[in-house]
Amino acid sequence: MTDTIVSYLAKFGPFKDLLEFLTESYGANGPTLFAFLIFLVGVIIIVTILSTIGGLGTYAERKISADMQLRMGPNRVGPYGILQFLADGVKMLMKEDIVPKDVDRLLFFIAPMLALTGVFGTLAVIPFSSGFTLTDLNVGVVYLIGISSLVGLAIFLGGYASNSKWSMLGGMRGASQIISYEIPIVLSILAVVLLSGGLSFGVITRAQGGWPHEWFIFHNPFTFIGFFVLFIGSLAETNRAPFDLPEAESELVSGYHTEFTGMRFAFFALAEYIEVFVVCGVTAALFLGGYQVPFNLGGDTIWGQLLQLGAFFSKTLALYYFVIVIRWTLPRLRVDQLMTMCWKYLIPIALFNLVGAGVWMWLFKGKSLFVLLFKSGTAAAGIH
Amino acid sequence: MSNLDIYMPILMLLLLGVLLVGITVVLISKVVRPHNPNPVKEQAYECGEDPVGSAWSLFNMRFYVTGLIFIIFDVESALMFPVVAVFKSMNEIGLGGLVLIELIIFITILVAGLAYCWRKGDLDWVKSYKMSEDSKEGTGIEND
Amino acid sequence: MFDLTLFFISAVLTVIGAIMVITTKDLMHACIYLLASFLGMAGLYLTLGADFVAAIQLLVYVGGVVILMVFAVMLTGGPHAQKQNKFGMIKTALMGNIRTYTIGGLTAVVVLLMMVKLYISIFKNYTAGELPNYLPTVERIGKSLITDHVLAFEISSVLLLGALIGAAIIARPRKNRIN
Numbered sequence: 134m135t136d137t138i139v140s141y142l143a144k145f146g147p148f149k150d151l152l153e154f155l156t157e158s159y160g161a162n163g164p165t166l167f168a169f170l171i172f173l174v175g176v177i178i179i180v181t182i183l184s185t186i187g188g189l190g191t192y193a194e195r196k197i198s199a200d201m202q203l204r205m206g207p208n209r210v211g212p213y214g215i216l217q218f219l220a221d222g223v224k225m226l227m228k229e230d231i232v233p234k235d236v237d238r239l240l241f242f243i244a245p246m247l248a249l250t251g252v253f254g255t256l257a258v259i260p261f262s263s264g265f266t267l268t269d270l271n272v273g274v275v276y277l278i279g280i281s282s283l284v285g286l287a288i289f290l291g292g293y294a295s296n297s298k299w300s301m302l303g304g305m306r307g308a309s310q311i312i313s314y315e316i317p318i319v320l321s322i323l324a325v326v327l328l329s330g331g332l333s334f335g336v337i338t339r340a341q342g343g344w345p346h347e348w349f350i351f352h353n354p355f356t357f358i359g360f361f362v363l364f365i366g367s368l369a370e371t372n373r374a375p376f377d378l379p380e381a382e383s384e385l386v387s388g389y390h391t392e393f394t395g396m397r398f399a400f401f402a403l404a405e406y407i408e409v410f411v412v413c414g415v416t417a418a419l420f421l422g423g424y425q426v427p428f429n430l431g432g433d434t435i436w437g438q439l440l441q442l443g444a445f446f447s448k449t450l451a452l453y454y455f456v457i458v459i460r461w462t463l464p465r466l467r468v469d470q471l472m473t474m475c476w477k478y479l480i481p482i483a484l485f486n487l488v489g490a491g492v493w494m495w496l497f498k499g500k501s502l503f504v505l506l507f508k509s510g511t512a513a514a515g516i517h
Numbered sequence: 518m519s520n521l522d523i524y525m526p527i528l529m530l531l532l533l534g535v536l537l538v539g540i541t542v543v544l545i546s547k548v549v550r551p552h553n554p555n556p557v558k559e560q561a562y563e564c565g566e567d568p569v570g571s572a573w574s575l576f577n578m579r580f581y582v583t584g585l586i587f588i589i590f591d592v593e594s595a596l597m598f599p600v601v602a603v604f605k606s607m608n609e610i611g612l613g614g615l616v617l618i619e620l621i622i623f624i625t626i627l628v629a630g631l632a633y634c635w636r637k638g639d640l641d642w643v644k645s646y647k648m649s650e651d652s653k654e655g656t657g658i659e660n661d
Numbered sequence: 662m663f664d665l666t667l668f669f670i671s672a673v674l675t676v677i678g679a680i681m682v683i684t685t686k687d688l689m690h691a692c693i694y695l696l697a698s699f700l701g702m703a704g705l706y707l708t709l710g711a712d713f714v715a716a717i718q719l720l721v722y723v724g725g726v727v728i729l730m731v732f733a734v735m736l737t738g739g740p741h742a743q744k745q746n747k748f749g750m751i752k753t754a755l756m757g758n759i760r761t762y763t764i765g766g767l768t769a770v771v772v773l774l775m776m777v778k779l780y781i782s783i784f785k786n787y788t789a790g791e792l793p794n795y796l797p798t799v800e801r802i803g804k805s806l807i808t809d810h811v812l813a814f815e816i817s818s819v820l821l822l823g824a825l826i827g828a829a830i831i832a833r834p835r836k837n838r839i840n
Contacts, residue, residue, distance in 0.1 A: 250534030279719025297561035330605025599803030
């Protein structure tokens with residue numbers, strides 16, 4: 134049975150009572166109704182939290198860039214300007230919704246919708262903790278890659294529907310960049326799947342441990358490179374600098390969302406910042422041990438879950454911080470450099486990694502580098 | 518829970534994404550936002566110039582080639598996903614070498630195609646300028 | 662309960678999407694309706710318990726084929742490309758003549774008869790089925806790919822190699838006839 138938040142919560146007293154009550158009242162439909170209620174509440178909570186994180190992401194972006202450039206950054210709304218994103222949201226809501234004359238109205242409406250839908254769809258399988266995963270699908274990784282490719286289509290449609298030259302260029306660049314960088318991402322994920330033997334995030338996370346030497350990033354030299362391939366690919370997938378060609382401010386005005394105003398723009402921005410969090414979370418789950426805590430402290434209890442949430446969020450937010458710092462450090466790539474980087478460097482490296490990881494698994498029976506070193510160390514010590 | 522209940526949150530999230538955008542853009546925002554369109558506002562933004570012609574024009578072939586090669590790699594990875602997923606359990610019962618060889622053959626054939634495209638310059642983004650100036654030999658282009 | 666909901670949503674999405682694809686006049690809109698149809702089909706696979714196939718449907722069709730089609734539409738100059746060339750000739754071809762309509766009509770009749778024959782046998786032996794118990798499909802697909810169907814697995818790689826080289830050759834810029 135697939136682990137879901139429902140199967141986790143059903144172990145606890147009040148939820149068990151609710152389940153029994155619903156089963157008595159509605160018969161066979163009781164468990165479905167129970168699942169529906171839990172999922173509904175869970176979905177709303179997770180979407181709210183992630184939207185807040187996305188909003189805070191815009192604030193963090195400005196604050197960190199201000200720090201790096203010796204400026205103040207937002208400091209008016211709330212303490213240290215932390216409520217700036219709410220003010221921005223209200224401003225966006227009040228802005229006039231300018232729809233240029235020549236746009237494709239249907240697609241102009243659908244593009245932000247697809248972007249947000251694609252990002253929200255990924256949230257279903259993000260492993261926040263062993264209990265609080267909405268649903269740990271057997272094919273979670275494939276599902277995540279598939280549903281997040283809606284965002285690439287949304288970026289293209291945003292550029293296309295605007296009927297503006299800047300937007301069109303940005304949209305074309307964005308779509309081709311996103312599909313190109315999907316390949317190295319998929320290939321480095323394949324290497325992780327090969328090590329863990331399952332396509333669900335739960336299996337992949339449980340194959341790792343709480344301590345850094347049990348993470349897949351330090352499992353063998355190939356996964357160490359694979360982590361960086363995945364991370365670079367994720368940067369390109371989310372259109373973050375140095376791969377922000379679809380929205381290159383200095384050449385394309387604002388790229389694919391030049392013509393979008395008000396809430397339509399806000400949804401594009403929100404989708405982008407949530408997607409950054411999602412790819413950081415996925416990277417953390419695949420390579421950095423995800424929600425695993427040392428000694429499996431707390432176990433299945435509520436405190437254990439909170440510790441796991443803390444581990445997951447601290448790893449993810451550390452990566453998030455790193456992504457923001459990269460944006461304000463590195464210059465933007467040229468389009469041909471971008472494609473060369475993907476097709477001539479990342480994809481061959483990722484393929485090599487995949488084969489290398491397979492050979493490592495076969496040669497050393499799946500043992501990690503640390504185990505091999507440690508074992509040979511003790512063996513040598515035993516001889517003396 | 519019945520079999521398919523685990524897919525419930527996916528449907529919910531997708532519907533939520535659609536509804537959130539729909540309701541906010543169509544309903545809530547319409548109530549509070551101003552609406553004073555004028556011809557200048559409704560032009561496409563081109564840094565102050567009047568836009569000439571439509572942006573929906575013929576695009577470069579290279580985007581389509583990227584898409585084609587992407588699809589092929591996508592299908593390859595789709596075929597490899599189940600195989601690598603069983604690699605670990607196969608490795609534990611001693612069949613790891615067999616699976617590995619099958620996987621390596623599969624990847625080698627794929628790499629051969631990639632190497633061919635690389636060698637012939639199909640992976641170069643700026644090839645069209647180079648190609649037209651190239652001499653006859655070595656480009657693999659027929660003189661038709 | 663949810664099984665039915667998922668089925669109906671997916672089926673409606675698939676059918677409405679497919680109908681809109683063939684009725685809309687705008688190529689780009691057709692691509693988006695096709696996306697809806699593909700998403701619905703992924704849902705239908707889920708209701709049949711084929712979770713891996715559904716995920717692959719998302720990965721390959723929703724994520725790849727739709728974008729490729731959209732690029733192909735842009736290759737034609739967009740759906741609103743000028744229909745006349747610089748000499749004032751209309752570029753869109755005629756929709757067909759007597760011969761094409763005859764051949765098309767005959768083909769449609771043959772296909773229809775075949776489908777009727779298929780459906781009659783299905784409706785005769787129709788019994789309401791139960792959904793099979795949920796079993797993870799990835800492992801079984803993987804095991805059969807590396808044991809029974811290993812040849813198909815490797816041959817498909819050769820097929821894809823052919824597709825890759827073919828795509829590269831077709832897309833290669835032809836040298837201008839200067840001399």
